[in-house]
Amino acid sequence: MSRRIPRILALTGLIVGVVWLALWLGGGLEAMQAWAADQQRQVQTLIAGAVRRLRAGEPGSGAALIAVCFTYGVVHAVGPGHGKVLIGGYGIGTRVPVLRLSVLSVLASLAQAGVAVVLVWGGINLLNLTREALTDLAEQELTDLSTVLIGLVGLWLMLRGLRQLLRQQAAHDHHHHHDENCGCGHAHGPSPEQAMQTRSIRDAAALILGIAIRPCTGALFLLILTWRLDIFAMGVAGSFAMGLGTAAVTVAVAILSVWAREGGLSLLPEPGAGARVLQVVPAIVMVAAGGLIALIATGMLI
Numbered sequence: 001m002s003r004r005i006p007r008i009l010a011l012t013g014l015i016v017g018v019v020w021l022a023l024w025l026g027g028g029l030e031a032m033q034a035w036a037a038d039q040q041r042q043v044q045t046l047i048a049g050a051v052r053r054l055r056a057g058e059p060g061s062g063a064a065l066i067a068v069c070f071t072y073g074v075v076h077a078v079g080p081g082h083g084k085v086l087i088g089g090y091g092i093g094t095r096v097p098v099l100r101l102s103v104l105s106v107l108a109s110l111a112q113a114g115v116a117v118v119l120v121w122g123g124i125n126l127l128n129l130t131r132e133a134l135t136d137l138a139e140q141e142l143t144d145l146s147t148v149l150i151g152l153v154g155l156w157l158m159l160r161g162l163r164q165l166l167r168q169q170a171a172h173d174h175h176h177h178h179d180e181n182c183g184c185g186h187a188h189g190p191s192p193e194q195a196m197q198t199r200s201i202r203d204a205a206a207l208i209l210g211i212a213i214r215p216c217t218g219a220l221f222l223l224i225l226t227w228r229l230d231i232f233a234m235g236v237a238g239s240f241a242m243g244l245g246t247a248a249v250t251v252a253v254a255i256l257s258v259w260a261r262e263g264g265l266s267l268l269p270e271p272g273a274g275a276r277v278l279q280v281v282p283a284i285v286m287v288a289a290g291g292l293i294a295l296i297a298t299g300m301l302i
Contacts, residue, residue, distance in 0.1 A: 036079025040218060043072040047222055047238070055229045062234060069238035072218050073109075073245020083108065083211040083246070084253045085296050086150050090207060091257025093157045093289025095282065096200075098258040104204055105250040108211040113243035116215035117236050120223040134224065138215050144301065146214035151297030153206050157290025164283035216242055261285065 046068045053061040077084070087108075091101050119138065123129035129137070219239040226235030265282065 036075060039075045039078075040072065043068060043075055044218060044221060047072060047218070048225065051222070051225055051229065051231070051234075054234060055231060065234060065238055066241045069218075069222065069241040070245040073216075073242035074248055075245075076216060076218060076242070077246040077249035082146055082150050082214065082297075082300070083112075083250050085293060086153060086207060086210050087250050088253045088257040089154065089289045089293040089296075090157070090203070091254050092261050093161070093286040093293075094203070095261070096203075096258065098255055100200070101254040101258060102251045104207055105254045106244075106247040107204075108208045109243040109247035109250060110240060111208050111212035112215055112246070113219055113239040115212050116219035116223060116239050119215055120220060120227065121232075124224075124227060134220055135217065138217060138220055142214045146210060147297050147300045149206075149210040149213060151294050151301075153210055154290045154293030154295075154297060156206070157293065158287050159290075161283045161286030161288075161290060164286065165280055216246070218242060 047065070050061060050065040050068050054065055083105075087101065087105050090096070116138075120134060123134045123137070216239075219242050222238050222242075223232070223235040226232050226238070265285075
């Protein structure tokens with residue numbers, strides 16, 4: 001039973017990964033993206049209707065707007081997107097607790113909604129930008145910036161994996177010349193726990209920034225519309241409802257990615273004669289995941 005659960009988790013993550021890779025290589029992601037874009041346009045029409053009913057003071061219109069906005073967030077996240085690439089690649093490439101990565105997914109989605117609010121409020125109040133200018137800024141400059149940041153995170157994971165490989169090789173060589181315990185009575189550097197804590201904070205900031213810097217177009221549409229109708233507060237609430245809808249999908253990606261990694265590694269044979277070979281597998285996975293993230297980001301820029 002103890003071995004069956006990891007196998008199920010590994011198989012689930014593997015199937016999802018293979019299907020996603022097949023869609024990517026076969027051009028199926030473009031069809032999925034077109035479907036998602038069509039659904040988003042339909043939901044945007046529902047959002048506009050809900051806003052008009054809210055402005056007219058119809059009972060229940062506020063709750064209806066929040067529900068439609070949440071639905072938009074889910075539909076928006078179902079299509080190919082940078083957030084899922086970053087969260088999924090990080091979950092596969094780095095050993096991270098599933099709860100922590102899930103919380104980061106939610107925080108990143110809410111931060112993305114917050115960026116949309118700040119962009120619209122600042123763009124209209126401080127810069128007098130039009131709707132078209134705000135949309136172009138989000139879909140061009142900020143999209144490219146987000147993609148570059150994602151690519152850098154991928155390269156960062158690759159570099160970290162390579163460093164782990166080099167450290168393991170150095171430790172192996174050092175073991176033949178020096179006893180593992182020096183008994184000198186003081187620390188030569190940060191403990192693994194301290195290093196992990198610092199790395200976790202740094203990683204969290206990079207993940208959230210890479211996702212949040214590119215606000216959702218639907219949130220911009222809602223915020224600009226509610227600003228014009230003088231119900232901006234409901235636009236803000238709707239934007240964060242979109243963020244929660246997006247988070248529902250990215251959390252699922254986070255869970256699957258951690259399952260795939262931990263389940264796959266648990267299927268490796270117990271350490272024995274090939275223990276040293278097995279020790280480098282996590283670092284190799286990290287290098288591969290980082291390379292895939294960087295490759296996808298490069299493709300999004302071209």
